[in-house]
Amino acid sequence: MTASARPPIAYGSRAWFDLVGATSLTLGAERFHDALLELVGALIDHSARWVIRFSDVALPEVMSTHGVPSHVVEHYNASCASIDPFAAHWRLHLETGVRALSRFEGEVGSVDPYPYNQAFKPAANVTDEVGLFVSTIGRSSLGLFLERETGEFTDEELEIARLAFPTVDGLHRAHIGRLFERVQRGDSASPAFLDGSALVQDRHGVEIHSTAAWRSAAQADPRIMDAVQAMAGEGAECLDDCILTCDVLDRYFPLAPEGRLFALAPYSADPEERTAAIERASLLARLNPRECEVFNLMLAGGSTSSISKVLSLAKGTIKNYKLAIYRASGLTSERALIQKYGVRG
Incomplete structure (x- = not known):
């Protein structure tokens, strides 16, 4: 799986702001979340991308993927969604922000990632995941995930993700607002x-x-x-x-x-x-x-x-x-x- 063929761009660079502008043009569009995940992925080297919906009462729901074989998605849905530590952490904390799979162990108030690591990582051929949990409505969240086939995401890369998070979350809130503006005008169906x-x-x-x-x-x-x-x-x-x-x-x-x-x-x-x-x-x-x-x-x-x-x-x-x-x-x-x-x- 090779989702990021080009070298990462620098956070805060002209290329980064150009990409933020391009992402803003997709507000309210069907491909917005894919564009938002491309924005995050441009900053950090990775091998695959996922968008997953999380709730405090239901199993995770895969919304879209890039660079992920269909059999891996099927395996996640059948055997891993119920033990996903990101989902368990969301139900426990209802916390937006940045979280890496490799950082779960030893954290106060966190969850045990071992069953998920054993069931998912070998089947998906990944060594680490980082997720950005953005605000939605009620007690749910969307997770924007990057995966890596070799090594863990570094502290520097996680800091870049945290620096970018307010922009990512702000774009997502604007996207929700755009959707409901259209609903109020009668221009579209429900989000x-x-x-x-x-x-x-x-x-x-x-x-x-x-x-x-x-x-x-x-x-x-x-x-x-x-x-x-x-x-x-x-x-x-x-x-x-x-x-x-x-x-x-x-x-x-x-x-x-x-x-x-x-x-x-x-x-x-x-x-x-x-x-x-x-x-x-x-x-x-x-x-x-x-x-x-x-x-x-x-x-x-x-x-x-x-x-x-x-x-x-x-x-x-x-x-x-x-x-x-x-x-x-x-x-x-x-x-x-x-x-x-x-x-x-």
């Missing part, structure tokens, strides 16, 4: 990251945008909108045929600052996962917002120490939240909690 059944409300509860699938589902089942009106904040509620989730949007979201994103997710075909999903939603409805945060971080593999760092709370406070979660669930251990409510790979 790809709102595929499926989704509703966006502003902070006053006024509908700003909904997909055709959402409108069809809400028309067929009036209880969906009843459930929307009853939800006070983030969370999930089990309906007859699907799960309704709600995420609060940040203050910079272009379409509805501090609004809410609702989505309908079908139940898994796996009876065990369907039961776990229903039980997760039922438990979340009985927890307060802070307990929900701790619960989700526990399912992502977070220890008491790492959760206390993520939430900037004392370890004793986290232990008290855990006790409250155990009482609400009727369980007595973290292992039992994860076995009952954890997302199946």
Whole structure:
């Protein structure tokens, strides 16, 4: 796999700014993320590129690749997505920025990359990966990945990626804004990251945008909108045929600052996962917002120490939240909690 045949260009050089300008011309276009990844790849020698969507509740989804054989993508989806340390780290920290596979081991509050290293690296013929996690909406992120066939990404290369990250993330935010400007004007359908059944409300509860699938589902089942009106904040509620989730949007979201994103997710075909999903939603409805945060971080593999760092709370406070979660669930251990409510790979 040879994705970068030309020598890397220097960050901050005329060539770099020319490429930033060329990337900005793709804002709102279908090939934007490929152009954005080319921008990153121009700075750092690499052998292949991936764009992957990450969520705190679902397995990673490969959006596009360059220089990656199809059998490697199939292997990732079948055997590696469920143990991807980048995905586990996102679920645990919901943290944008730059992260390298070779730097996971030994980091406080991180995850164990060993199973993924054993399953993916030999099959893909790679020795290291670096990912730039950019902001999207709700509790999801897009990861822009560079891979290397020989050696690890150096500290200097990772620093270059960190220097470039604000530009990369800013371009991505502008891209999201451009997409929603077109939606508001009626010039295009929903952005790809709102595929499926989704509703966006502003902070006053006024509908700003909904997909055709959402409108069809809400028309067929009036209880969906009843459930929307009853939800006070983030969370999930089990309906007859699907799960309704709600995420609060940040203050910079272009379409509805501090609004809410609702989505309908079908139940898994796996009876065990369907039961776990229903039980997760039922438990979340009985927890307060802070307990929900701790619960989700526990399912992502977070220890008491790492959760206390993520939430900037004392370890004793986290232990008290855990006790409250155990009482609400009727369980007595973290292992039992994860076995009952954890997302199946």
